[in-house]
Amino acid sequence: MADRAELWKTWLEAHLWIERPDGLGWWHISPRPEGVVGDWPLATPVYLLTAYNPRGEDLPLAENERRLAELDAYLRNELVAAVQSIGASEDRSWMEPGFALLDVDEAGALAIASRFEQAAIYAWSAERLEVVGALDEGRASVGWALADVPEPPRAQAF
Numbered sequence: 001m002a003d004r005a006e007l008w009k010t011w012l013e014a015h016l017w018i019e020r021p022d023g024l025g026w027w028h029i030s031p032r033p034e035g036v037v038g039d040w041p042l043a044t045p046v047y048l049l050t051a052y053n054p055r056g057e058d059l060p061l062a063e064n065e066r067r068l069a070e071l072d073a074y075l076r077n078e079l080v081a082a083v084q085s086i087g088a089s090e091d092r093s094w095m096e097p098g099f100a101l102l103d104v105d106e107a108g109a110l111a112i113a114s115r116f117e118q119a120a121i122y123a124w125s126a127e128r129l130e131v132v133g134a135l136d137e138g139r140a141s142v143g144w145a146l147a148d149v150p151e152p153p154r155a156q157a158f
Helices: 004-013 061-077 106-115
Strands: 015-019 026-032 046-049 082-088 095-101 120-124 129-133 139-149
Touching: 004 120, 004 129, 004 139, 015 046, 015 120, 046 106, 061 095, 061 106, 095 106, 106 120
Parallel strands: none
Antiparallel strands: 015 026, 015 082, 026 139, 046 095, 046 120, 082 095, 120 129, 129 139
8 A cells, every 4th residue: 555644645636627516617626724614505515536546556557447437327327416526736746526415414425435435535614625644544624725627627438
């Protein structure tokens, strides 16, 4: 597994994009380490996860895309309301597509993440943007700012 401390640092500094549930573009969520948060646009917390790079281990693109398609099929089969999401480093040297889960609680999101061997998920709420360990315990949070954008940055195909 990749260095845990470095992974958590990367995750807390990541920028996130979520397809708006109303279909009118995307939201860009940027971290605010000082804990400041923006105006909350939803009724309930949202949980973001991917199927890329299980346990923090880099996989070839084709394998990551296969895993993401499996996650998509699983969410559809289980009738989980979800929209596309992207997580990326500030310089965009690291990007992973995934999904924002709109109608599950934290325990449900962590169960899905564990099923797909994800080390952690994002929990986005009115109070914070939090990284929550899925395979190992741990939590860390930052504030967030929100901007409407017409589309996310270019990433690998979904």
